[in-house]
Amino acid sequence: MDTQAAVKLLASIAQEARLEIFRLLVQAGPNGLPAGAIADTLAIPASTLSFHLKELVHAGLANQQPQGRFIYYAANYQAMNGLMAFLTENCCQGQACTPDTACCNEKEPS
Amino acid sequence: MDTQAAVKLLASIAQEARLEIFRLLVQAGPNGLPAGAIADTLAIPASTLSFHLKELVHAGLANQQPQGRFIYYAANYQAMNGLMAFLTENCCQGQACTPDTACCNEKEPS
DNA sequence: TCTATATTTCCATAAATATAGAAATGATGT
DNA sequence: ACATCATTTCTATATTTATGGAAATATAGA
Numbered sequence: 001m002d003t004q005a006a007v008k009l010l011a012s013i014a015q016e017a018r019l020e021i022f023r024l025l026v027q028a029g030p031n032g033l034p035a036g037a038i039a040d041t042l043a044i045p046a047s048t049l050s051f052h053l054k055e056l057v058h059a060g061l062a063n064q065q066p067q068g069r070f071i072y073y074a075a076n077y078q079a080m081n082g083l084m085a086f087l088t089e090n091c092c093q094g095q096a097c098t099p100d101t102a103c104c105n106e107k108e109p110s
Numbered sequence: 111m112d113t114q115a116a117v118k119l120l121a122s123i124a125q126e127a128r129l130e131i132f133r134l135l136v137q138a139g140p141n142g143l144p145a146g147a148i149a150d151t152l153a154i155p156a157s158t159l160s161f162h163l164k165e166l167v168h169a170g171l172a173n174q175q176p177q178g179r180f181i182y183y184a185a186n187y188q189a190m191n192g193l194m195a196f197l198t199e200n201c202c203q204g205q206a207c208t209p210d211t212a213c214c215n216e217k218e219p220s
Numbered sequence: 221t222c223t224a225t226a227t228t229t230c231c232a233t234a235a236a237t238a239t240a241g242a243a244a245t246g247a248t249g250t
Numbered sequence: 251a252c253a254t255c256a257t258t259t260c261t262a263t264a265t266t267t268a269t270g271g272a273a274a275t276a277t278a279g280a
Contacts, residue, residue: 035226071227178256
């Protein structure tokens with residue numbers, strides 16, 4: 001993963017409607033949900049939802065799968081995990097990075 | 111953390127220059143770097159960098175600390191960790207979520 | 221084929237965001 | 251106080267992104 005790829009993933013969820021859609025999909029599990037159910041749950045007009053779903057799919061954070069008349073959307077957990085790994089990559093110059101070292105996992109000052 | 115707060119954090123790194131700045135800070139460790147060093151390393155004009163640093167600080171992903179004539183910027187690891195927790199919250203409706211269940215941690219199909 | 225339902229594309233408009241030069245502010249040492 | 255260096259604010263412009271109605275497309279059952 002490079003910076004541009006990560007920006008693409010981040011931008012796809014850096015928007016209120018899309019973040020809500022994505023979290024709904026994360027919570028829905030691997031089977032996902034049809035677009036209409038997402039629209040109903042989040043009260044988003046169809047064309048607006050379609051625009052946002054396309055963004056998520058293009059970024060790679062969601063997958064699309066037609067099933068009969070419905071199109072199911074599901075979160076791509078691998079892409080999400082890859083993104084999170086990228087964000088903390090080489091954290092603190094590779095120095096030990098545990099709760100004790102006040103680094104990446106630093107706790108509230110006490 | 112709510113959706114709007116998460117969007118604020120995500121938007122602050124969903125931009126190429128800012129993501130590079132943030133990762134540089136993550137890798138620099140808790141002491142951070144002065145603005146000028148960031149500008150030099152990433153070849154970003156001062157005013158542009160200042161704009162982006164303000165975004166990161168306002169979002170809460172970076173902290174600012176004056177030291178003499180320099181202003182040091184450091185990554186806020188807690189905010190980052192909080193964001194990552196939010197993104198996977200209630201994953202798969204709370205069902206078991208291990209490598210075996212083809213859920214959040216699902217592996218490549220084999 | 222006709223009808224109903226699901227979803228997407230088209231389109232125009234509105235709003236938010238990024239860029240960087242120039243000028244202003246702030247801090248330090250002399 | 252002055253000169254110098256670090257950083258920010260101001261400003262204008264360019265670019266990207268979001269919104270949702272209306273029309274188009276696709277699927278399936280009667």
